[in-house]
Amino acid sequence: MIPRRTALGALLALALPLPLLAAEPAQRVIGVGGAVTETIYALGAGDRLVARDTTSTYPGTATELPDVGYMRRLSPEGVLSVAPDLIIAEEGAGPAETVQILEEAAIPFVTIPAARDGAGVAARIRAVGAALGLEDKANALASEVESKIVSVADASASTAETPVRVLFVLSAAGGRLMASGVGTEADAMIRLAGGINAIEGFPGYKQLTDEAVLAAQPDVILMMDRGPGGNHGSANVLEHPAIAITPAGQAKRLVAMDGLYLLGFGPRTADAVADLHAALYPEKG
């Protein structure tokens, strides 16, 4: 389904906005997906946004926009109600029924591909720029962000003599650990920051047994920072019986970062890689 939707988005991006973009760039845009909305702001087009989805929480001004719902459950009438003339959405936005109705209403729906590295982030920024008619600005930003990510990642990779083993914990609710395997954004970030993903046995996020936690021997636990009040999961995670006896638990090493900043693969990713690297290797100063 996803390739089909992407093809549809690409088709629309090619076919529909030609008159729109050539003559008059879209002025009422909906940003769907945290990184997409962030990129629109980074390109200085934030004033053209008329709505956003639930995952678009940065920058703070974005949260003042009307929220059209979770990106995979967009409501067709809700989207139409803000009278958009362009929707820029991260890959995976939907559902297909809503996309089809938007197509019938002749509203361009541009899908931005997923990214896991510097080149991917640059491609995303260029795609958002093309949709907004801001190609030059996007090219400049994309090159800047890409070279920054690449240089930060190279520096992280070259300076780490003994790579740190990192366990990304998505959730520790009820003492059950949902951890990241390979192929996730978290896995990509750990690698970019010069760490080693402590779990390589499965793709995606899965629940870990205590023995698997012990076998993984993580040096650091990485979690999403859910802000004040919502943080009890990460506060207690070091006391989790299995984690407590790992090197991470012994040394009390927990790194918590904002979810969108850490895993969004948007324009702030280079800073996020640098921050994560600094948190993983504090002795380097």
Add this chain to the structure above:
Amino acid sequence: MVTLSEAPTAGDRRGRARRATWALALLTLLAAWGSLATGASGISLLDALGRLISGEGLSLQEQVVLWQIRLPRLATGLLVGASLAVSGAVMQGLFRNPLADPGLVGVGAGAGLGAVLAIVLGGLLPAALAGWFGMHLVPIAAFLGGWAATLILYRVSTRAGRTSVATMLLAGIALGALAGAATGVLVYAADDQQLRDLTFWNLGSLAGASWAKLSIAAPIMAIAMLGTLGLARGLNGLALGEAAAAHMGIPVQRMKNLAILCVAAATGAAVAVSGGIGFIGIVVPHLLRLSTGPDHRHLLPNAALLGAALLVGADMIARSILAPAELPIGIVTALMGAPVFLWILLRRRGLLDL
């Protein structure tokens, strides 16, 4: 259901049931009008109608909102609500058990498993096949899953041409557990995007309504509901027990077959287009039985009307309370239905002692 001692009072309530039919029809019309007239985009129905009549025409967006979003959604809501409520009433009559709901014939569990299969493993289909099914893969899988479960249950509980409802009830629990376990395995294999899709599917929504889906599901639901109208007399007889009903000349086995067929078709189609929407099938028949009596000749059409009105009303709330975002409708039906139901039970406790 109702004990025999209530039979004398049932006489007075039949007139009430007939008046209730008119009131409910009016309520359904009002809900339908309200549903067409409200929505996140603030397009006014009166204004649009006025302009249609004056020949001024509507903008493309207004046309899409009214014809491609609100109207198919309203039609889906009416049919799904009516199907779930009627199926619930039939099941409670057939099993002579107030807790029976369409889930008992395995439709819910089977449809859930079908949907989960399609969501998690749909990506493994050959591209040509996946392209052909497109976005209808999940509803089709849910419908087939519901049917498969019902067929299995029916086979298990039918011996020598006689279907035992007790066996069916027990086998339904076992089959539900089995489907739940299979679903669990698939959930474990799912990635986090699929997990979110699963969660939302289970909460149900009318947001995916479209003419294309409706053109397949609507005839199934409509025919199944018409089929249940022929069951009313038989279900009344069945309240006295199977043996008594047979002595009254009611073809018990044929009636069971028809009831199971209709419920599986109506619920299967309803679940396929809207996901899992709970509570309508239980609350609506009970509300009506408590207020207008247990006579199925009135109960079934009234349940269809009230179910339709209730679901359309719930959908109005679901899509306007968070506008422009919307809430899964299963949350709204349970939030509205459960407390009301509890309150009625508390007030009229004596009536429901079985």
